[in-house]
Amino acid sequence: MCEKSESEELSESLIEDASPRRGFLKFLGLFSGIVAMLPASIAQAKKIALPLAKIKALAEVGGQKLLKVKGKEILFVRDSETSVASLNPICTHKKCQVAFKPETGLLFCKCHKSAYDIKKGTVLDGPAPRPLEIYPTTLKNGKIIVDLPNT
Numbered sequence: 816m817c818e819k820s821e822s823e824e825l826s827e828s829l830i831e832d833a834s835p836r837r838g839f840l841k842f843l844g845l846f847s848g849i850v851a852m853l854p855a856s857i858a859q860a861k862k863i864a865l866p867l868a869k870i871k872a873l874a875e876v877g878g879q880k881l882l883k884v885k886g887k888e889i890l891f892v893r894d895s896e897t898s899v900a901s902l903n904p905i906c907t908h909k910k911c912q913v914a915f916k917p918e919t920g921l922l923f924c925k926c927h928k929s930a931y932d933i934k935k936g937t938v939l940d941g942p943a944p945r946p947l948e949i950y951p952t953t954l955k956n957g958k959i960i961v962d963l964p965n966t
């Protein structure tokens with residue numbers, strides 16, 4: 816049996832839609848019918864912004880926090896003074912939950928000891944067959960901006 820930590824649901828009021836596509840889609844909405852013809856990948860892509868100051872666990876380098884954002888569990892890791900990483904925390908081997916080990920700078924799964932690179936999600940050790948899903952994330956003006964994959 817794999818171990819999992821409880822994720823905390825992030826209040827909807829703290830989540831901003833930071834997608835530049837939103838304004839574009841509104842513009843296209845003026846021409847009825849065009850939005851309906853867009854590929855689903857464009858219409859459903861989500862860019863969200865979260866206030867770093869409200870997530871205390873990420874105040875210091877090495878901190879991490881598992882949050883549920885828009886129904887999706889995301890592990891946030893403060894991997895440097897100027898960056899935050901975000902990823903799907905489910906190990907690609909047998910679906911245990913991974914955690915960041917600040918002393919190594921790597922993500923680890925304690926079930927069968929797979930290790931992953933924090934930046935690319937690539938497998939560095941253990942039986943994991945595939946990389947972790949890392950979401951493009953930037954830290955700008957006190958906000959964590961995450962490009963969530965299409966669902």
Ligand code: FES
Nearest residue numbers: 906908909924927
């Ligand atoms: S479940 Fe993660 S290494 Fe096996």
